Amino acid sequence: MKAQETRxxxxxxxxxxxxxxxxxxKWFGDFHVLQGINLRVEKGERIVICGPxxxxxxxxxxxxxxxEEHQKGRIIVDGTELTHNIKNIExxxxxxxxxxxxFNLFPHLTIVDNxxxxxxxxxxxxxxxAEETAMFYLEKVHIAEQAHKYPGQLSxxxxxxxxxxxxxxxxxxxxxxxxxxxxxxxxxxxxVLDVMIxxxxxxxxxxxxxxxxGFAKSVAHRVLFMDFGRIxxxxxxxEFFDNPQHERTKLFLSQILH
Amino acid sequence: xxxxxxxETQTQxxxxxxxxxxxxxxxxxxxxxxxxxxxxxxxxxxxxxxVVPPLIRWAFIDSVWHTTGKxxxxxxGACWSVVWDNVRFILFGFYPFDxxxxxxxxxxxxxxxxxxxxxxKHWKKHLIYVWILGLFVMGLLMKGGLFGLSSVESxxxxxxxxxxxxxxxxxxxxxxxxxxLALGRRSKLPTMRWLSIVYIEMIRGVPLIxxxxxxxxxxxxFLPEGITINKILRAQIAIILFTAAYIAEVVRGGxxxxxxxxxxxxxxxxxxxxxxxxxxxxxxxxxxVIPPTVSxxxxxxxxxxxxxxxxxxxxxxxxxxxxxNPEWMGFSPEAYIFVALLYFAGCFSMSGYSRKLExxxxxxxxx
Numbered sequence: 001m002k003a004q005e006t007r008x009x010x011x012x013x014x015x016x017x018x019x020x021x022x023x024x025x026k027w028f029g030d031f032h033v034l035q036g037i038n039l040r041v042e043k044g045e046r047i048v049i050c051g052p053x054x055x056x057x058x059x060x061x062x063x064x065x066x067x068e069e070h071q072k073g074r075i076i077v078d079g080t081e082l083t084h085n086i087k088n089i090e091x092x093x094x095x096x097x098x099x100x101x102x103f104n105l106f107p108h109l110t111i112v113d114n115x116x117x118x119x120x121x122x123x124x125x126x127x128x129x130a131e132e133t134a135m136f137y138l139e140k141v142h143i144a145e146q147a148h149k150y151p152g153q154l155s156x157x158x159x160x161x162x163x164x165x166x167x168x169x170x171x172x173x174x175x176x177x178x179x180x181x182x183x184x185x186x187x188x189x190x191x192v193l194d195v196m197i198x199x200x201x202x203x204x205x206x207x208x209x210x211x212x213x214g215f216a217k218s219v220a221h222r223v224l225f226m227d228f229g230r231i232x233x234x235x236x237x238x239e240f241f242d243n244p245q246h247e248r249t250k251l252f253l254s255q256i257l258h
Numbered sequence: 259x260x261x262x263x264x265x266e267t268q269t270q271x272x273x274x275x276x277x278x279x280x281x282x283x284x285x286x287x288x289x290x291x292x293x294x295x296x297x298x299x300x301x302x303x304x305x306x307x308x309v310v311p312p313l314i315r316w317a318f319i320d321s322v323w324h325t326t327g328k329x330x331x332x333x334x335g336a337c338w339s340v341v342w343d344n345v346r347f348i349l350f351g352f353y354p355f356d357x358x359x360x361x362x363x364x365x366x367x368x369x370x371x372x373x374x375x376x377x378x379k380h381w382k383k384h385l386i387y388v389w390i391l392g393l394f395v396m397g398l399l400m401k402g403g404l405f406g407l408s409s410v411e412s413x414x415x416x417x418x419x420x421x422x423x424x425x426x427x428x429x430x431x432x433x434x435x436x437x438x439l440a441l442g443r444r445s446k447l448p449t450m451r452w453l454s455i456v457y458i459e460m461i462r463g464v465p466l467i468x469x470x471x472x473x474x475x476x477x478x479x480f481l482p483e484g485i486t487i488n489k490i491l492r493a494q495i496a497i498i499l500f501t502a503a504y505i506a507e508v509v510r511g512g513x514x515x516x517x518x519x520x521x522x523x524x525x526x527x528x529x530x531x532x533x534x535x536x537x538x539x540x541x542x543x544x545x546x547v548i549p550p551t552v553s554x555x556x557x558x559x560x561x562x563x564x565x566x567x568x569x570x571x572x573x574x575x576x577x578x579x580x581x582x583n584p585e586w587m588g589f590s591p592e593a594y595i596f597v598a599l600l601y602f603a604g605c606f607s608m609s610g611y612s613r614k615l616e617x618x619x620x621x622x623x624x625x
């Protein structure tokens with residue numbers, strides 16, 4: 001099934017790109033964190049990004065919704081180019097969901113209020129409809145019974161699933177995951193990954209920074225390996241894991257796969 | 259006998275020693291647990307025995323309540339007559355004697371509104387309209403000139419209504435201004451940031467008294483001829499500007515306590531700056547800084563008594579002027595105790611309310 005999808009994606013037209021990065025650079029002060037990124041993400045494509053810490057993988061996906069600002073090159077998200085135009089930035093952010101390593105739920109709001117906030121204030125959806133959507137996605141992440149609790153009353157895994165539901169409530173066209181399981185206790189990782197796999201099966205376009213290689217093997221169309229601000233290797237999961245091309249990729253894989 | 263039975267009989271038989279329960283146990287645990295604490299307890303009790311009974315004797319048993327100033331001089335205890343005989347002047351000052359029910363009604367209305375607003379269930383849109391209507395009625399009562407109420411110049415406003423006017427409007431206007439200044443100081447726009455910094459540092463660099471002087475004496479010199487601005491209003495503005503600078507710094511502390519992740523989560527949903535601040539950042543930041551904010555509000559409330567130096571007759575000044583009357587000269591402890599009790603009631607209800615608010619706001623979020 002996945003192979004067929006990949007073929008369809010490869011045959012896609014050029015206007016089928018969800019994200020397009022052309023020779024994109026970013027510096028933190030003098031530190032050249034992203035050094036000429038060229039990346040094209042098709043609609044419906046699922047990409048896993050891995051690499052050693054400090055390689056720029058988080059920064060890369062944070063540039064897509066401009067939590068970080070790139071300084072050179074172009075980023076085009078769903079046909080809109082990211083510039084200083086604040087209206088465009090807000091428009092893109094509304095279309096792009098993001099899940100953080102530390103969940104970043106709003107602790108002063110109940111779970112259901114966390115979920116309805118975006119639709120109410122950004123999409124201007126009526127309250128009843130927003131609440132209905134919120135309950136729908138809470139069901140989907142198997143956590144509907146917690147709707148009226150506060151984030152602090154939930155476990156880490158539950159909080160992360162709420163965070164995913166919160167992003168989905170905005171009906172995003174693209175989901176970014178920034179190490180979604182790194183801050184979780186081992187026994188909670190699976191419940192979050194399961195939700196992400198379900199999401200993948202529904203055809204969501206996803207960019208996932210993670211070291212969960214099992215997840216990469218089962219859902220990714222492509223795996224990118226980053227090091228020193230560059231995309232060193234990009235390949236299908238099968239090729240990537242069984243037949244890595246670069247020395248650095250091999251070294252990295254040997255370190256994380258034991 | 260089984261083991262379970264053995265355990266049961268044992269637990270039933272053994273009771274805690276008498277010295278560990280009841281009054282004796284409490285005293286042993288809290289008053290006499292050690293040589294030093296025992297000595298401290300005895301010394302404290304001796305001091306209380308020396309101070310409290312004479313105080314009660316002075317204040318209640320030997321005191322006189324409804325006499326002339328002359329009769330007071332023969333009394334052994336407190337002369338509360340200085341308060342009761344002059345209570346209307348202390349509270350209302352130069353407000354026309356026959357119309358003093360009007361400031362009284364205005365104050366009662368104000369207390370009623372404050373009491374109604376303290377319940378968070380009432381924090382809805384209609385509360386704004388209730389306050390607008392309430393303020394209009396209070397203004398009408400104080401100022402008059404409509405509906406057959408005789409007009410009373412604001413120069414005659416004095417005593418407790420003036421103190422409440424200066425403090426309550428001072429505090430309610432200073433709070434939002436302080437929040438705006440705090441946001442300004444953290445703004446990415448250089449102009450906004452520098453304006454806020456200069457403002458906050460300048461105001462914090464001068465004492466309130468000098469601001470009041472400027473508002474009373476220097477500011478009118480710059481106004482075009484023929485234009486005057488009400489003196490109370492000028493003092494009010496000085497108090498607002500002063501308090502706002504302090505609130506701004508406290509709120510800034512709360513904003514800095516917020517993690518970067520909260521901003522990023524809000525922004526990544528597409529919320530704009532104002533929505534992020536209003537819905538996500540401020541509700542959390544302001545809650546963190548409730549205790550220091552209330553400290554500032556309490557000290558600002560007490561600082562309104564400084565307006566005496568620009569010849570506004572607030573509660574403290576009317577009390578002083580009663581004591582300047584030869585008949586009542588020398589009874590200042592009684593009069594000042596009365597004023598202190600009024601201030602205490604104001605400050606204590608503020609801090610009590612802040613504790614209640616903190617408790618309510620963090621009810622669900624504790625973990």
